[in-house]
Amino acid sequence: MKFGVVVFPGSNCDRDMYDALKHDMGQEVEMLWHKDKDLSHFTTDDCIILPGGFSYGDYLRCGAIARFSPMMQSVIEFANAGGKVFGVCNGFQILCESHLLPGALLRNGHQQFVCKNVLIQNPAGEIFKVPVAHGEGRYYADEKTLDSLEANGQVIFYYCDEKGKRTADANPNGATRHIAGICNANRNVFGMMPHPERATSSVLGNTDGRAIIRELLMSTQLVS
Amino acid sequence: MTYTVEIKVMPLKELLDPQGKAVMGGLANLGLGGVEDVRIGKNITLQVNAGSPEQAKQIAEEASRKLLTNPVMEYFEVSVN
Numbered sequence: 001m002k003f004g005v006v007v008f009p010g011s012n013c014d015r016d017m018y019d020a021l022k023h024d025m026g027q028e029v030e031m032l033w034h035k036d037k038d039l040s041h042f043t044t045d046d047c048i049i050l051p052g053g054f055s056y057g058d059y060l061r062c063g064a065i066a067r068f069s070p071m072m073q074s075v076i077e078f079a080n081a082g083g084k085v086f087g088v089c090n091g092f093q094i095l096c097e098s099h100l101l102p103g104a105l106l107r108n109g110h111q112q113f114v115c116k117n118v119l120i121q122n123p124a125g126e127i128f129k130v131p132v133a134h135g136e137g138r139y140y141a142d143e144k145t146l147d148s149l150e151a152n153g154q155v156i157f158y159y160c161d162e163k164g165k166r167t168a169d170a171n172p173n174g175a176t177r178h179i180a181g182i183c184n185a186n187r188n189v190f191g192m193m194p195h196p197e198r199a200t201s202s203v204l205g206n207t208d209g210r211a212i213i214r215e216l217l218m219s220t221q222l223v224s
Numbered sequence: 225m226t227y228t229v230e231i232k233v234m235p236l237k238e239l240l241d242p243q244g245k246a247v248m249g250g251l252a253n254l255g256l257g258g259v260e261d262v263r264i265g266k267n268i269t270l271q272v273n274a275g276s277p278e279q280a281k282q283i284a285e286e287a288s289r290k291l292l293t294n295p296v297m298e299y300f301e302v303s304v305n
Contacts, residue, residue: 061294104296111242140297
């Protein structure tokens with residue numbers, strides 16, 4: 001299995017993602033330029049990552065213009081063929097704008113950019129500490145979509161406190177139903193606002209991100 | 225001929241608009257009474273070459289649906305001048 005990290009103009013977490021995968025997790029990684037289209041050297045066992053940042057300056061809406069870049073057309077085909085696609089922060093916004101994931105990410109409810117560690121919980125009940133850094137991370141979808149996401153187990157992370165309780169205080173942006181990350185119905189496209197790639201190095205004091213990347217994307221793979 | 229098409233884009237009425245809320249606070253500090261709510265959207269102007277105003281409107285509506293707006297969070301109104 002190998003990883004491809006797409007670089008858009010304005011991406012700023014692409015190198016972090018590369019470094020986390022390559023050096024902290026010992027994986028094969030390749031950078032992919034947004035103007036290229038060729039994904040023929042990737043198979044559906046591989047994973048394409050849309051990193052955080054401010055693609056195309058967040059003009060119009062976050063992720064709206066990245067959706068139409070040449071590489072995204074190939075990424076959409078790759079996802080529809082069953083390949084794994086993972087979007088973090090701006091990558092999550094791009095996946096929603098591309099209709100690979102339902103809903104949208106709105107401006108934080110408290111009007112401020114938020115940059116801090118938060119706690120998130122997966123459906124298995126595991127709690128992870130991961131940094132968030134965003135101004136527009138308030139997940140929103142209509143009630144019907146939210147109901148179906150929850151009924152199908154497509155919410156992959158909720159914001160929570162130390163005890164796993166979903167409280168307003170533990171929710172950094174006002175996301176509906178405290179949603180931090182979701183996947184599609186086929187479970188091959190994942191998006192989350194927190195940054196697991198910023199929590200993979202023991203030198204930096206937090207390696208919770210390794211477990212997140214391993215469990216979501218490499219469940220049958222061994223990590224060094 | 226070329227038509228000027230205006231597209232008004234607004235956040236959906238049921239959604240919280242944090243930008244409007246912040247400006248509301250500013251207006252209150254200004255001491256202006258009477259303003260009960262502020263919502264902020266955007267205005268997009270297109271120059272559209274089309275055979276008729278209806279066609280220009282149609283093109284602008286398609287652009288709005290496919291790129292300029294996101295129906296999950298916004299609604300739009302198109303007018304041809």
